[in-house]
Amino acid sequence: xxxxxxxxxxxxxxxxxxxxxxxxxxxxxxxxxxxxxxxxxxxxxxxxxxxxxxxxxxxxxxxxxxxxxxxxxxxxxxxxxxxxxxxxxxxxxxxxxxxxxxxxxxxxxxxxxxxxxxxxxxxxxxxxxxxxxxxxxxxxxxxxxxxxxxxxxxxxxxxxxxxxxxxxxxxxxxxxxxxxxxxxxxxxxxxxxxxxxxxxxxxxxxxxxxxxxxxxxxxxxxxxxxxxxxxxxxxxxxxxxxxxxxxxxxxxxxxxxxxxxxxxxxxxxxxxxxxxx
Numbered sequence: 001x002x003x004x005x006x007x008x009x010x011x012x013x014x015x016x017x018x019x020x021x022x023x024x025x026x027x028x029x030x031x032x033x034x035x036x037x038x039x040x041x042x043x044x045x046x047x048x049x050x051x052x053x054x055x056x057x058x059x060x061x062x063x064x065x066x067x068x069x070x071x072x073x074x075x076x077x078x079x080x081x082x083x084x085x086x087x088x089x090x091x092x093x094x095x096x097x098x099x100x101x102x103x104x105x106x107x108x109x110x111x112x113x114x115x116x117x118x119x120x121x122x123x124x125x126x127x128x129x130x131x132x133x134x135x136x137x138x139x140x141x142x143x144x145x146x147x148x149x150x151x152x153x154x155x156x157x158x159x160x161x162x163x164x165x166x167x168x169x170x171x172x173x174x175x176x177x178x179x180x181x182x183x184x185x186x187x188x189x190x191x192x193x194x195x196x197x198x199x200x201x202x203x204x205x206x207x208x209x210x211x212x213x214x215x216x217x218x219x220x221x222x223x224x225x226x227x228x229x230x231x232x233x234x235x236x237x238x239x240x241x242x243x244x245x246x247x248x249x250x251x252x253x254x255x256x257x258x259x260x261x262x263x264x265x266x267x268x269x270x271x272x273x274x275x276x277x
Contacts, residue, residue, distance in 0.1 A: 081120045088113035122240040126229060132173035132251050134276055139207055140165035142174055143200050146181040150189065159192055161185075164199040168207045171276045176248045180256075183241040184211040184268050191215030191266065206254075206271050214265040218258055226258055245270075252276075 091109040095102040147163050154161040181198070188196040192213035199210045218226060227246040230239035242258075249256040254272035261267055 081117070081124075084113055084116055084120065088117065119240075122244065126240050126244050126247065130176070132176055132248075134171045134173050134252075136169050137172050137174045137177070138167060138169055139172070139177070139200050139209065140167045142178055143181060143198055143209065146178050146185065147198055150182070150185050154189055154196065157189060157193075159189055160195045161189075162195060162197045164197060164201075166201050168200055168202045168274070170207050170272055170274045172252055172272060173248075177252070177272075180245045180248050180270060181209070181211075183245045184270075187211075187241060187268070188213035188215070188266075202274075203271075205274055207274060209270040209272070210267055212261065212265060212267045217260040217264065218266050223258070223260075227256070 088110055091106050091113065095106040095110065098106075143165050144163060147161055151161055185196065185198065188211050192215040194214040196214075197210075197212045199208075199212075201208045201210075227242050229243040246256050249270055249272070252272050253276065254270060256268065256270045258266060258268050
């Protein structure tokens, strides 16, 4: 098949004035395109900056409201704790004096007072966070001591508590990070009837602390808000353990996330920087 014939017209302009006008026209077109492009980029940047400012303002307002709510919660919790202790103490004394003749209602008062006491203490921990007192800490040793503390409970429940700990030193507050470990292990022991694994591994300039269980996993309806206050899947839980853990991890410039494992169970993973600038 042969080539398709076509006609090509070339117009030559020899007049210098017309050539200059054409060059100016081309230059104006190029400049106009560049200006239009820059205006589009500028508009996009202004829109992005405005949106970012709005998001920052909304975030600041939310933080201000949360701070006010936290302060109010702390005051209420402090005021509730004293009369609650008096109620619990009097119920215990009355039960001891009456002995076998003590009505069941006294035991119920003591039980529910203890539950409220745990909630009030957790609320105070959440509402009034302490600044981390960081220093070099061997996280493997800290994790091993924490596992030893909870080993009797695991044994009582028939759960195998396994540790996989590499020696890693990081700048952290040992008391606060131990609280994170206790909260995560408590949660795992409540969910698992088989094995709970606590691991500490180095990953680049971070340390990864993970707790895995072989329980039913994280329900879909709470997965997105698992670290929010008062969200819990446990009948007797306060719903503050994971929220406190997240706050402590964030105060250490770290991250915490939760995921379901394939097949069965869940994994909670904490990532902390080895050093703090």
